[in-house]
Amino acid sequence: MQRQGLIGGSAATRIRVTGGLLLGAYLAFVAWYTLRPLDVPWVMPANLRPLDGIRGDFALGWATGVRRICEGLALLAPLGVLLPMAGGRLAVSRLGSLIRAMAATALVSLAIEMLQTAVPGQVVDVDSLLLNTAGAALAHAAVVPAGRAWLRRRTLRRSVTALLPEEPAQGRTPTIPRVGIAPWSDALPPSSP
Numbered sequence: 593m594q595r596q597g598l599i600g601g602s603a604a605t606r607i608r609v610t611g612g613l614l615l616g617a618y619l620a621f622v623a624w625y626t627l628r629p630l631d632v633p634w635v636m637p638a639n640l641r642p643l644d645g646i647r648g649d650f651a652l653g654w655a656t657g658v659r660r661i662c663e664g665l666a667l668l669a670p671l672g673v674l675l676p677m678a679g680g681r682l683a684v685s686r687l688g689s690l691i692r693a694m695a696a697t698a699l700v701s702l703a704i705e706m707l708q709t710a711v712p713g714q715v716v717d718v719d720s721l722l723l724n725t726a727g728a729a730l731a732h733a734a735v736v737p738a739g740r741a742w743l744r745r746r747t748l749r750r751s752v753t754a755l756l757p758e759e760p761a762q763g764r765t766p767t768i769p770r771v772g773i774a775p776w777s778d779a780l781p782p783s784s785p
Contacts, residue, residue, distance in 0.1 A: 603743075603747070604680050607677060607680055607743075608677075608678060608679070608680035610677070611674055611676075611677030611678035611679075611680065612678045614674055614677070614678075615671075615674040615675065615677075615678045618670055618671070618674060619700070622667065622668065622700075622704070623704075625667075626667075626704050626708065626714070627704070627707055627708065627711050627714070628711070629711055629712045629713055629714070630711075630712065630713025630714060631713065632713045635713060635714075635715050636715055637715070638709075638715055638716040638717070639715070639716070639717045639718055639719060640716070640718055641718065642718055642719065642722060643719060643722075644719070645660075645717050645718075645719040645720075646660065646661065646719050646723075649661075661723060664719065664720055664722075664723025664724060664727065665723050665724075665726060665727035665730065666727055667720075667723075667724055667727065668697050668700060668701055668724040668725075668727055668728050669727035669728055669730065669731040670728075670731065671693065671696065671697045671700065671728045671731075672693050672694075672697065672727070672728035672729060672730070672731035672732030672733075672735070672736070673731050673732065673735045673736060673739075675692070675693050675696050675697070675728075676689055676692075676693060676732065676736050676740075682740055682743055682744060682747070683744075684740075686737055689732070689736060690729060690732050690733065690736075693728055693729070693732045693736075694725055694728060694729050694732075697724060697725050697728035697729075698721065698724075698725045700724075701720065701721045701724040701725060702721055704720075705717070705718075705720060705721055
C-alpha cells in the first residue's frame with residue numbers, strides 16, 4: 593500500500609530511482625571536487641565570520657566578487673531539486689519542502705566544510721555554507737513547485753482516463769416503438785363504498 597502524497601505507480605518509482613541515482617552521482621562529484629588536495633604555495637586563513645569572505649572578494653573587484661558568489665550558489669544548487677526528486681512526494685507543502693531541502697543542503701555543506709579541515713590546500717569558509725544553502729533554495733523555488741504541479745496534472749489526467757475508459761462505438765441504437773398508456777381512470781381498481 594502506498595503512502596498518501598506519493599506519486600502513483602511506476603512513474604513514482606522511476607522518478608525516485610532516477611533522483612536517487614542522480615543524487616548519489618552528484619554527491620560523489622561534489623566530494624571529489626571539494627575534498628581533493630590542492631597544491632598551492634599558501635592558503636588564506638579560515639573564514640568564520642559570515643560575509644567577510646564575500647566582502648573581501650568584492651574588495652578585489654566586482655568581477656571577482658560576482659564570480660565567487662555564483663560559484664558558491666551553483667555548487668550545491670542541484671540538491672534543491674534532486675533531494676525532493678529522490679523523496680518522490682507529490683502532495684507536500686511548498687514551505688515544508690523548501691525548508692527540508694535547505695536543511696539537508698546546509699548539513700551537506702557543513703559536512704564538506706568540516707572535512708576540508710583535514711585536506712591540504714582547502715580552507716573552511718562559512719560564506720560557502722551560506723551561499724550553498726541559498727543556491728539550493730533558489731533552485732528549489734525555481735524548479736520544484738512547477739515540476740510538482742506538472743506531475744499532479746499528469747497524474748490526475750491519467751487517473752481520470754483510467755476511471756472513465758472510452759467505450760468502443762457499437763453502431764446505431766435501436767429504436768423501440770412507443771406503447772400507449774391507459775388513462776388513470778382505467779388503471780385504478782374500482783373503489784368499494
